[in-house]
Each structure stands twice: as C-alpha cells, then as structure tokens.
Amino acid sequence: MSATAEEEAYRHLQRALRLGRYKPGERLIPEEIAAEIGMSRMPVREAFRRLASDGLVVLRPNRGCVVAGLTVDELYEIFEIRSVLEGLAVRLAMPRIDEEALEEFENLLDRMERAGQSGSSDWVVRHQEFHGRICALSRRPKLIHQISALHVVIEPYMRIWFDDAHKPLSAREEHAAVIAALRSGDGRHAEEVMQNHILGTAPLLAEFVGPSR
Amino acid sequence: MSATAEEEAYRHLQRALRLGRYKPGERLIPEEIAAEIGMSRMPVREAFRRLASDGLVVLRPNRGCVVAGLTVDELYEIFEIRSVLEGLAVRLAMPRIDEEALEEFENLLDRMERAGQSGSSDWVVRHQEFHGRICALSRRPKLIHQISALHVVIEPYMRIWFDDAHKPLSAREEHAAVIAALRSGDGRHAEEVMQNHILGTAPLLAEFVGPSR
DNA sequence: TTGATAATACGTGGATACAAAAATACTTTC
DNA sequence: GAAAGTATTTTTGTATCCACGTATTATCAA
Secondary structure, three states: OOOOHHHHHHHHHHHHHHOOOOOOOOEEOHHHHHHHOOOOHHHHHHHHHHHHHHOOEEEEOOOEEEEOOOOHHHHHHHHHHHHHHHHHHHHHHHHHOOHHHHHHHHHHHHHHHHHHHOOOOHHHHHHHHHHHHHHHOOOOHHHHHHHHHHHHHHHHHHHHHHHHOOOOOOHHHHHHHHHHHHHHOOHHHHHHHHHHHHHHHHHHHHHOOOOOO | OOOOHHHHHHHHHHHHHHOOOOOOOOEEOHHHHHHHOOOOHHHHHHHHHHHHHHOOEEEEOOOEEEEOOOOHHHHHHHHHHHHHHHHHHHHHHHHHOOHHHHHHHHHHHHHHHHHHHOOOOHHHHHHHHHHHHHHHOOOOHHHHHHHHHHHHHHHHHHHHHHHHOOOOOOHHHHHHHHHHHHHHOOHHHHHHHHHHHHHHHHHHHHHOOOOOO
16 A cells, blocks of 8 residues: 555556556546546646656646657657666666676576566566666666666557567577676776667667557 | 646746755745745645656655755766766767857857856856757757756756856866867767766865755 | 653645636537 | 537636644653
8 A cells, every 4th residue: 555645546557557558649537547546636636747757648738638659759769868878877887796796687687588488578577677677786866766767668668569579589689798798897898788789679669669649 | 927827836936946045955835835926735736746756856745845955976976867968969969060059059158158257147047058059959859858857956056056156167168178079070079078077067066065965 | 851642733635616728519600 | 511609518727625644842750
C-alpha cells in the first residue's frame, strides 16, 4: 500500500503506460481511472501532472489528458540524450568497477539472455536492470534518476520491438562489448563504447515504430 | 494572463524561486500563497507538484512543501550533467552554425558583458540566453528543455555568486573561447570546449555556496 | 529542571459541490 | 442537403468542506 492516494494513482498509471496498456493519443478520463482504483478524481488529476512532467502524457488546459507517443525523431533524440548521459555514468562509475561488479554484470547479461530466449517480455526489464546497475555505480542520484526516466519513456516501444520480432540477436554481443570495455579500466573508452551501443540501438528500434502520432 | 489558475501559481512560484526570494528549507504554505495571488489552495497544490518534478521544491506526504536547496555535491552533479548535455547540443548545432549565428553569439556576449559591468543581475539572464541560443540550434526540443530545466535549478546559486563578488572576470574569455570553437567547424572539438567550460565553472560557483542543507 | 505524555492547534490530503469551458446534438435557415 | 447557429450534455477547473496526520505546547512525574 502506498501512503497517499495520489501515489497509488501515479504508480497505477505509470505501470499501465509502461506496459503499453494505453495507446498513444488515447484520452485518459479522470473519473474512469478514479473509479477503477477507488478514489475521487482529485488525486488522479495530480498524478496526471507528474506523468506529464515525465513525458508520459500530455496535458492541455480544458482538454484533458492524452497518452503521449513518440515520433521517430523524438525516439532518436531520446537515444542521443541517453548516449551522453549513460556514457557519463559509465565514465564516472569506472573507479568503482571491480571484479565483483563485472561478475554481477555477467550474471545480469545471462538473465537477460534467458529471458530473451523464453520469449518473456521480462527481457525489457532485465535490460533496464543491466543498464541501471552500471549507472548506479556512478553514485550520482540525479543522473541515475534522469536516465531511468528516459528508460521509462521508451519502455512501451522496447516492448513492441521485442514482442514483434525477438530482436535481441546482436544484443548479447553488444552488451558483452560494454562489459569488456568496463574491464579495460579506461573510462573514456568505456564511455565511447556505451555511446555507440546506445546510438546503434536507435535505428533498430525505429524500424518497428514507424511514423507514429 | 494565463489560462488557468494553476499556471499562474506555477509561474509565480517559479519566478520567486529562481530569484531566490525563498530560502532553501523554507516551508511553503499553500494557503498563504493562494491568498497572495487570489485563488484557493487547490491550484497551488498542483503547481507544487510540477515544481517538485522540476526539483525546485521537495514534497513529502503530510509534511508539506519545502524549498529545495543544492548541496555542493549536487551542484557539481548538475554541472557534470550540463557538460554532456550542452556538449551534445553544440555538436548537433554545428551544421547550422553560420556567420550570422556567430555574429548573434558575439552580440549576446557583449550584452552579457555590459550587464555584468553594470552590476545588474541581468547577467544571469544574459548568460542563460547565450547558452540557450547555442543549444536552440541543435533543434532538439527535449534536449533543449532538459538543459533549460537545469539552468533554472542553478539560477538562484548563479545569482548569489554574481551578487556576492562580480565573478565573471574570466567569463568573457571563457565564452569567447566557446565561440572560437564554434567557428572552427569541428563538432567534436566544440563539444569538448563546451564541456570544459561548464566543468570549469562548477568549482568557482561551489566556493560561494558552502556546505548547505 | 528535565523528560515523557497528553491535549490542542495547525496543516495536509481527499471528497464533494459548483462554475466555466468544450464537445456534441439538434435545429433552423438558405 | 449543407452550413451555421443554438441548446444540451459532458468534462474540466476551482472552491469549499471534512477527516486524518503532524507539530506544538502544556501538563505532570521523576
């Protein structure tokens, strides 16, 4: 249970949006959602505002709340931003990367691989976990937060990508290369590898999105 | 006038926070603020949520809204993030930088200089404008938005810095160097110069903040 | 005097009520 | 039959009200 109704509404909606249960452009009616989770529309409204700041919905005065979608351009843009932020994160994480950490990353990579082969869309979550654990070692709270916010926004598209055509064929090698770069101990090098990894993913994903909105 | 009361409350509070009219740790009472601008608590509460997402205030369940402050560590972190984001922005802006754009930047630099010498704290605004105009040429809406959000968060500290001791002595050369890098036409080079410019500013500013919170 | 505890005042979160705006359906007119 | 204007319905935005949680102060015991 969450402390406040607003928090509950926020989590409920964020989860639904991440899972792609609502389609871009779809209108979210406060009363309906309030009824679903048993509260008034007030806390739902407040949750809307937070979701709007996250970029998950769009809020227009007197016109309600619609589910946000990403155009291909916006998708690329987010990957560009991710590339420099996560690049920075690995660079800063480097001093704290030891044999133990590398082992953890290998394990996460294995779990990701297994989830991928079983066809479960857990792959998306495992993938986030992999990137997230590396970023966590940067010990930069705001940086970590911003990166994870970007992962949330692209999550629905990652799911579509994964479900449509078990793409992560090259994923294993890509991520193994990142681990190898981490093992090198060279922060700048690892930063570059991470940047290229992320930028390389964007066009693959964009294929499956098509000109939306 | 703004369309909604929430918008008005948001602008009012953001402005006050940017100008440093409220001190970190200070508690904001919805009722007081609502009275000030002639509305009920409700739209003010909603404005609080947006400000919290911006990182300008902290909202704790049942404990109200307090003005956020930055520790020195957080200040450095923000400058690290700015360095890679604005670095990316200049790199992407490079193809669109022509003689006309360079001239505009020179002009902005002059205006910044003049504001600096007159002692007016317009300097902070001009400085934002200078960085903002460069970033704008990247034509990446989300990137621009994120960068400008970071400028907002550090604005109060920039003002303290400026007011306390007309620092921007080296500023003129620093920013002139950025323009020179833009003139070179080399995106990677300009990115690096921008990164170093931003990272170089952080310790100067940190001096004047001291261990807050 | 100090520390714990109870009483009280204050502030927050949420629900309901009301007003204003937008969307929709319905005429009316050409 | 189409377009424009009008009325109705729906939905959003704001205000007010109430219940609960938190902080403060007062009271009392050690």
